Amino acid sequence: LWSFVTVIVAAIAIMLVHTYYGYTARGGPAGVGEAVGHSVRTSLIVLTLVVLAVSLAVHGQSGHFNLSG
DSSP: HHHHHHHHHHHHHHHHHHHHHHHOOOSSHHHHHHHHHHHHHHHHHHHHHHHHHHHHHHHHOOOOOOOOO
């Protein structure tokens, strides 16, 4: 369940980043290429932060995982 939540939140965040850079692209094909580069770099950073935030919210800071029943 938590993995599903992480994927959904990450997908929404990445779509928002790419949509923003896509709508604000100017300058023809060169501007679109530049916007793609910015959006990919920004989405990688946002993805890392989203996964970190959700993981900390679910598991806490202790890092003790009990995998045995």
